[in-house]
Amino acid sequence: MSLDLTDVTLTYPDGDARLTALDRVSLRVPAGTTTAVVGPSGSGKSSLLAVAATLITPDSGRVVLAGADTTGLSRRQATALRREKVGIVFQQPHLIASLTATEQLEVITHLGGGPRRAGRERAAELLAAVGLTGQAGRRPHQLSGGQRQRINIARALMNDPAVLLVDEPTSALDHERGAAIVDLLTGLTRQRGTATVLVTHDRGHLDRVDAVAEMVDGRLRVPTRT
Numbered sequence: 001m002s003l004d005l006t007d008v009t010l011t012y013p014d015g016d017a018r019l020t021a022l023d024r025v026s027l028r029v030p031a032g033t034t035t036a037v038v039g040p041s042g043s044g045k046s047s048l049l050a051v052a053a054t055l056i057t058p059d060s061g062r063v064v065l066a067g068a069d070t071t072g073l074s075r076r077q078a079t080a081l082r083r084e085k086v087g088i089v090f091q092q093p094h095l096i097a098s099l100t101a102t103e104q105l106e107v108i109t110h111l112g113g114g115p116r117r118a119g120r121e122r123a124a125e126l127l128a129a130v131g132l133t134g135q136a137g138r139r140p141h142q143l144s145g146g147q148r149q150r151i152n153i154a155r156a157l158m159n160d161p162a163v164l165l166v167d168e169p170t171s172a173l174d175h176e177r178g179a180a181i182v183d184l185l186t187g188l189t190r191q192r193g194t195a196t197v198l199v200t201h202d203r204g205h206l207d208r209v210d211a212v213a214e215m216v217d218g219r220l221r222v223p224t225r226t
Ligand SMILES: Nc1ncnc2c1ncn2[C@@H]1O[C@H](COP(=O)(O)OP(=O)(O)OP(=O)(O)O)[C@@H](O)[C@H]1O
Pocket: 012, 013, 019, 020, 021, 039, 040, 041, 042, 043, 044, 045, 046, 047, 048
């Protein structure tokens, strides 16, 4: 149940020319492991996540999510596959101000048409997994930045994704809280068997992940084990 990108090239229109954001990128993230992707601003990290999430279709190359080849899928099919297999943790939690921590998670089950009770049980289980059982009834303004980020992570796991894509989860946190979030992510990844990609500017946490891949000008250097 890994994430596999093979020879992925992505270009964007750039005036009369095309800008190559991803240049024959290959990356394999085995289930239960976390790969950090680092690299300077503009090197293609967000583009890599967007392609892995099937939010953008590459010009060429192959993206396989937990055994499912996404090549040639229609938008509608890609969306269905994303809902089933991919969890995305955006940099900003974007929590709904009026909802409690539990409700932020339950809403995912509700949107997917799942039974209320299953949503409630899963939300309680995931809040416990991210260490927030005591905060279940709190609304976002009653939570710290680190706690909001934990809810963000729990929410991405509600549908039990095979692939977890995480964009800069530590940028708003101090080193210690950032390290705790990375440890939480790698722990959940191992426990739940997700293939996790963690985009980060923060090189201070790289010894906590299983592999590190570096983006430079749209090219990915072969991942090195930490
Ligand atoms: N929608 C777009 N249209 C045109 N060019 C784009 C678009 N999105 C990104 N780019 C360009 O593609 C390249 C890669 O951008 P990308 O956002 O993937 O980099 P990044 O490594 O995530 O940067 P940052 O760390 O600043 O978020 C950059 O040169 C960027 O200007």
